Amino acid sequence: MSYTPMIQQYLAIKAQYQDAFLFFRLGDFYELFFDDAKKASKELEIALTSRNGGKDEYIPMCGVPYHAAKQYIKVLIDKGYKIAICEQMEDPKLAKGMVHREVIQMITPGTIMEDESLQPKKNNYLAALTAAKDGSFGLALSDLTTGEIRVTLISSWDGVIQELDANDVRELILASNFDPDKKEEMVERLNMAFSESDSSQVPDPLQKIAIGIDQEKLIQPLGKLLSYLVNTQKRSLDHLQRAEVYQINAYMMIDQHSRRNLELTQTNREKKTYGSLLWLLDDVKTAMGGRRLKQWIEKPLLSKNKIEKRLDAVAALKEHLLERETLRSLLGNVYDLERLVGRVSFGNVNPREVVQLKRSLEQIPEIKRMLAELDETALTQYEQEMDPCTEVRELITDAIVDDPPFTTSDGGMIKPGYHETLDQYRDASKNGKRWIAELEAKEREETGIKSLKIGYNRVFGYYIEVSKPNLKLIPEGRYERRQTLSNAERFITPELKEKERVILEAEEKRVGLEFQIFGDVRLKIKEQSERLQKLARLISSLDVLQSFASVSDQNGYVRPQFSNERALEIKNSRHPVIERVMRRGTFVANDIKMDETCDLLMITGPNMGGKSTYMRQAALTAIMAQVGCFVPADHAELPIFDQIFTRIGAADDLVSGQSTFMVEMDEANYALSHATQNSLILLDEIGRGTSTYDGIAIAQAIVEFIHDHIAAKTFFSTHYHELTFLEEKLDRLKNIHVGAMEENGTVVFLHKVLEGQADKSYGIHVAKLAGLPDVLIERADTILQGLEGNAAADSKSYSEADDAPQSDSRGEAAAAQEVEEEPEQLALFAEPKEPEQPQRSKTERKVLQELNKIELLSMTPMDAMNKLFQLQKTLKK
Template identity: 85%
Template sequence: MSYTPMIHQYLAIKAQYQDAFLFFRLGDFYEMFFEDAKKASKELEIALTSRNGGKDEYIPMCGIPYHAAKQYIKVLIDKGYKIAICEQMEDPKQAKGMVRREVIQLITPGTIMEDESLQPKKNNYLAALNASSDGSYGFAMSDLTTGETRVTLITTWDGVIQEMDANDVRELVLTPDFDPTKKEELVERLNTTFSESKEDQVPDQLKSITEGIEQEKLLRPLGRLLNYLLSTQKRSLDHLQPADVYHINEYMMIDQHSRRNLELTHTNREKKTYGSLLWLLDDVKTAMGGRRLKQWIEKPLLNQKQIEKRMDAAEALKEHLLERETLRSLLGNVYDLERLVGRVSFGNVNPREVVQLKRSLEQIPEIKRTLAELGEASLSKYEQEMDPCAEVRELIAGAVVDDPPFSTADGGMIKSGYNETLDQYRDASKNGKRWIAELEAKEREETGIKSLKIGYNRVFGYYIEVSRPNLKLIPEGRYERRQTLSNAERFITPELKEKERVILEAEEKRVGLEFQLFGDVRLKIKEQSARLQKLARLVSSLDVLQSFASVSDRNGYVRPQFSKDRTLSIKNSRHPVIERVMRRGTFVANDFNMDKTCDLLMITGPNMGGKSTYMRQAALTAIMAQIGCFVPADQATLPVFDQIFTRIGAADDLVSGQSTFMVEMDEANYALSHATQNSLILLDEIGRGTSTYDGIAIAQAIVEYIHDHIAAKTFFSTHYHELTFLEEKLDRLKNIHVGAMEENGTVVFLHKVLDGQADKSYGIHVAKLAGLPDNLIDRADEILQGLEQSSPESVESTASTIQEEAEQEVAAAETVEEEPEQLALFADVKQEDTAPSLSKRERKVLHELGKIELLTMNPMDAMNKLYQLQKALKK
């Protein structure tokens, strides 16, 4: 195709960035062509036009003004796209032939640096993954905006998904040959953009980031990540901090489903922070404190000493209200140090942000002084290790004006007295403008033209403007005509042009020198990046601790104790979020009593009675305790839990084609497969997605499996009252129920958890509360009474019957195995009976059934085995 030279240039550059929108700079616009233009016009809702691409062919085209590019980039980044910024690398007026253009940066969801596309209290992680032959995965991630870099080894694929979900990874860099099945699973389960990079050797210029890391499994994903950053950003990455090697088993594991069910960082329904644990605990005063809080919630600690250190500091702040309020006031004047340092190093910091850095550093001496006045050993680390970075503060204070412009384009940001040459340029410019003003007054007086004025524009420079009616008053030969307007004439004089040259030269040099001086200030600040980043970490952690203290003080939380014998004892426990949303004092508190002789609570009671709330508040209390916060109770003693698993709520997974019941079984299976004795398991209404007997059988089997093989602290909520007999069979299981009572045919929920089993479910009462028609409710009552009268068995005998039938089937299978010949002898007799004889296939199925060890199988394996046997019978 015979395209124009410019289109050929565009296509050559676009070929290198096939998976990105190419923002191709043409004058004051970024233009897009061909498929990019079609897609961008839809995504950005801008007009799609066309231009001649060569001969008579018109190609699709759309464009955006370069000065408004940030808002359009944000829209595309939020939708998961990448943008290659292609700039003109030479002045079009001086270029010989085609203007040279190059991509100066590839902006992706994981490398965005502009505030418009970032959430202040949320990290923006880019990650890289490397699969090893032994099934483990090297995992590295970095937040380019703050310089944080972390790396770990993950032993399972589920662990990879959990780690990405916990850190809200925006973009993942993979090898080109990465397993497509696993990649597809990531697409289904996570909102992540994917990129590829072949190179995994750590670049020489970034070796310092990997200092102390020798394990090849960690170096390869980190090298892939760093190479990708260098290739996309095309600039210095000196602000990246040395990689922190962390171990997943140092933190409480919370799987993806449990994070969702417990609403740790956002709610399920609206996906908003309001109503989550993060919202409850967020009383931080800085953006970096908000990010640190989210990190702590996502990764509760397992080391009790580390937990106690946080609690000691939070307690000290809680007990000193005046000093805490002083700290809060000071922290409120601290800007986002982490991202300011990132922008300084990245080279896109503006003068106002540099002043924000200075104002932030001005607060540090006062923060240190307040901490010293507290005199608490638990806070001494912060007071002693906070570096005020006085040199940086003094540098900015001496160089940059207190109220600078946002942009460096027109100068005006460097203080007078900072640079002698700059002061001379300013003086020349200022005196020249004063001369212009004096010339205007002089010309008005000598010509008698009161409306005469001296103006300036970029095209014609300085000029004398006289309105058309006054032209006759100008002495002949006084001015040289320069421009004619509809109602005026513009003139110049040799003297005016000379002054213009002096003024403009001084202005040009002033602006250029200010830009250079500001760049020098930025580089000097950049040299102190490591000090500033350490300071930011301390300030952000202190901010979270004061938030814990403030929230705990305001809501009446107490410091929990940790048990060595797995005792879980909480007096007057409350659900922290619900209590906050409701009026204070209206939430009904409940107790938890699980000593070393009790591992499993069977919770029965009506819908809307508070079973799920009761279970969730136990998990949230554990998480709050293990991040170092006080908890909503009058007294609390807890084990240190290594993992939390939840199966709460019903939801189809339509994307992967799974029904509610299948989702329920998957989540239950995950818990049973990964839980240990030191875990916390919450299971709500297991088995309700299938028939009653199936559901009861599965639920009972799960309870028995947890009791006999895992022994984790478990809350098992159910409507199957038939299961409450297990209290007599399982020595570490206890029945409890949520109270309710009837008044005039209406159920009243007490929301109080009591010992023993519930007497009824109150399901019809709940249906009535939901507003179902009265005649429907009456009919349901009639049906219920009929069912109850036709079922003489007690709830215990129902479950016992199921168990007896299972035992009989196993015994029958054993008989088949031991006495096959006897069955054959009686085959003819049985054929004459009303009951049919067993076929060879049926005997084989019974034989297989008899060999099944149910107690060693998890529910999913049991279901699969039963399905295979049933299928064999139907052949």
């Protein structure tokens, strides 16, 4: 098949961009062909047509108008696709033969610059990952919209996954020979696009970005990232900042599961910000402050000195309400400096955005003055280092009109008096148009034709129009006929055409010169990018600090203190998010106390009683303290935690084929293998996903392992009351429980945490609250009474017998083995001990075991009825 020259040109370019949609410019449209067209027509929901590609073949085709391309590109980017923009590089009217075309930019999920595809308060990270021979990994991160670049070394593969997840990377660049198994794992666990690049050399024009970095393990991912940007963006990248080297162990490590369980930046169920810690703490006034807040939440500090500096600033702003409100008002007038600077350097800034930059800079002197008047040491750095960039503000004030158009295509953005030649063109155009108006009045008077008018269109230029009834009034030879209409004639004169030439030439030169002047202004602003970016960093951090102060003031938070003796004491602790969502004053506060003699709290009590809330609020309080915010309590003293691990909630991982229990064990294993003495561990209902015997054995072994081998501060919630005897065996474990009481057969949850162990779990009461049928509830209650009678003696034996499982140096394996060897000590459904009780049949024992395995809270009423019917049917056989 011999394709047309244009299709051959398309195929040659497409061959270089196989993993992207090629937007091929044809006139006023971007066209897509072949498989691109088929796929894009479905994704964009546009018509799929065809075009003659050669002698006998019609090829698939679809297209989008070039002026509306942004909205279509956004759709594809949001779905993780890449787009190569192929433009006509010469005027088709002047081209000899085929119009020259080439790709001028690649748009990918990690390099998008248009606001339509960006979230104002969220960074858009592109990353590059390289593997070293010693098993470590180099990671480079960049947000092209702000120019931020960071690099780090990561010692483990788990650390790579956690860091990519923590930064919510949109696109990852890998070498073509990167380990396929590891790549597959990332595809399964992380939501991002992948790209390939085998270049790891820092491009010459961007060498300044790598200044100060001499480790090859860091240079390689940085070079890979920068090479990719140069190859895809094909334009100035001068706004990229010098790469910052950071250490991941300089921040609290929060693994992927814990980030999800604690709902730090979004909720589990709806995947929305509302209801997360980020939502609670977000009272910022700028978009860049919103991004900085998210970064701080994702990376709490470990340095006590740095934490205290933030807390000092929050305290100062909290104490000065009027000044804080003034600051908030000023910040409210600051636009997104970081991304404005990026767009200036990238070359896609419009006149209105330049004015936004000026209006932002106008706020800086007032912010500096207000901070100076506060005279607070904690805020001195911000006042002293804040550069108002006066030259930039004055440049924009002098050059750009206060209310410019959105685009540069028609001019009208440069102030009169800024450029002499431009003013001359304006005068020529203005005077020419005045001459046209005067000519119209003169012709009306001399011809007596009151309806005569002088008009203009792009095809014929200026013309004199006379309606047909008045044609007889025109003196012979006065005008030259130009166009006939149905009800009028249009004429020209040599004098009118000369004036038209002068006017149009002035207009064309004016628009072209305005565009050139605007470009010069943009370049002068670009030269100050580094100053503007530093100012943006200070403003964004100050915005977060005032947000912390405002939230702390509104909600009655207190400044946390940090213990060097690993003491954890929080008086009247509250869950910050739940308290905010509930009516004021309705949340039940609780004390949390773990001094240097206590590392483990074993929490018992009913479902819905507040165990998980109690555990979560401890973790959230620690995170809030280490990001530099006040905390929800009357008093708070905490250690500085290096890591937080949580296992809260039950969920199957259907994609990877893992059951609830397997997910539970994986998350528990991750905590046990990574936690240190300085970590915080939250484990909720470990062992519930398997049989009672196995569950209790595993739970006890985990508790003993943490106590004997890790000694991390640990909250261990369980329904296995059999484990509460461990308080007598493990010297750093303490029993607590959430209170509940029965009134007229109905359970009342007190949501109060008390010392000691719970007396029962109230599971049937919870099932009743969930709406299960009365007949089922009554039957379950009857069964429970029988089981409790049979198991009473065994429970006593389990907790007091000399050969009961105890903590010893053998740890988890030994404890599990002891349980396996003496299962009768754990039996909740043991054979009757009393001789007068009838012996249960094998079928009855099987039904009871099946009943014990039922997770009522995870079943619908109909499922519960069906299960009950099946068990009843089994008994009747």
